[in-house]
Amino acid sequence: MVPALFEKVLFSLPTGIKKVSPGKAIYKTAFAIHKLLATKTTGVSAELWYRNSLYLDYFQFGKSDIDVTAFYHSNETLRSDVEKLSSALHFCPLIKEVNSYYPFSIHFANELINAYELKKDPKLADRIQSQNNTSADQFTYLIRMLFANLNSQDLSSRDVKKWKFHFETCGDNEGALLINPHSTKIDLLKIICRNQKEEVIKVLEESIHHFKSQTPLFDQFAGSSDHKTLYMLLPHQFCFSDFKPEQNSPLHAIAEAQLKWELWAMMAQPQLFAKDGHGHQHLKNIKKALKTLELKRLEDIADKFEAFNSAHP
Numbered sequence: 001m002v003p004a005l006f007e008k009v010l011f012s013l014p015t016g017i018k019k020v021s022p023g024k025a026i027y028k029t030a031f032a033i034h035k036l037l038a039t040k041t042t043g044v045s046a047e048l049w050y051r052n053s054l055y056l057d058y059f060q061f062g063k064s065d066i067d068v069t070a071f072y073h074s075n076e077t078l079r080s081d082v083e084k085l086s087s088a089l090h091f092c093p094l095i096k097e098v099n100s101y102y103p104f105s106i107h108f109a110n111e112l113i114n115a116y117e118l119k120k121d122p123k124l125a126d127r128i129q130s131q132n133n134t135s136a137d138q139f140t141y142l143i144r145m146l147f148a149n150l151n152s153q154d155l156s157s158r159d160v161k162k163w164k165f166h167f168e169t170c171g172d173n174e175g176a177l178l179i180n181p182h183s184t185k186i187d188l189l190k191i192i193c194r195n196q197k198e199e200v201i202k203v204l205e206e207s208i209h210h211f212k213s214q215t216p217l218f219d220q221f222a223g224s225s226d227h228k229t230l231y232m233l234l235p236h237q238f239c240f241s242d243f244k245p246e247q248n249s250p251l252h253a254i255a256e257a258q259l260k261w262e263l264w265a266m267m268a269q270p271q272l273f274a275k276d277g278h279g280h281q282h283l284k285n286i287k288k289a290l291k292t293l294e295l296k297r298l299e300d301i302a303d304k305f306e307a308f309n310s311a312h313p
Contacts, residue, residue, distance in 0.1 A: 023061025038088035065096035136253035239289035
């Protein structure tokens with residue numbers, strides 16, 4: 001059976017695969033093999049494709065991962081299907097993040113997904129649209145990209161290429177020109193925040209230090225000298241707090257953009273909402289933040305998502 005599967009993979013590879021770099025060809029072949037094996041061994045019906053660096057221009061052999069999108073056409077048996085298919089895909093050590101989309105989540109895509117994040121998944125962008133393309137959404141996208149990669153202090157050549165892509169994706173060509181191989185993560189933060197007030201840079205710089213040091217979130221918030229700014233910039237991190245920010249804060253749009261992103265991210269990981277999954281408590285905390293910030297439409301979506309999880313254990 002296995003030789004027959006490899007033969008099928010060989011003849012189903014895209015004809016353009018020979019035109020890409022050898023490194024990309026290896027990754028694409030690995031994905032094609034594991035995609036076929038995963039679907040055949042689990043019997044799960046879903047469309048699978050890769051996104052991010054392997055699809056776009058900041059791929060680097062040996063350092064890039066394969067991020068996968070799984071598109072399901074039914075909400076039924078979703079949890080078990082996601083768990084089986086994700087487990088099978090992760091037999092490939094190159095495959096890291098698997099995002100799962102399904103009819104319930106797709107219904108809210110236009111309201112929730114960040115337009116700039118969507119550009120990293122061109123095949124998904126062919127199926128859904130996003131209304132979230134404001135300056136707050138742009139800022140949120142760049143801050144999310146920064147906080148997702150805090151491991152190193154300086155930027156590698158791949159990081160520089162990746163960040164030029166991020167800035168250009170947002171239409172910020174000036175930011176793309178300011179980034180260089182000698183930039184640090186703090187330099188990058190200052191480029192992202194160059195049109196923000198000084199307290200924004202100060203709070204985020206402190207947060208970068210705390211996250212790199214793995215300071216517990218409760219301690220970060222309790223020790224902050226500017227709770228208001230911290231909460232509004234990173235509400236998805238500090239949604240457990242009972243802090244009551246000002247409703248007319250100029251950072252309110254950023255807080256809303258962050259919470260839209262978080263709701264969509266949770267929907268893309270339905271396995272977190274298994275019976276004992278930690279997603280349930282985080283969703284309750286997110287709902288508390290939405291209520292505090294009087295984001296009634298998002299609160300309604302969160303309520304529907306909670307009900308969906310209860311109906312699909």
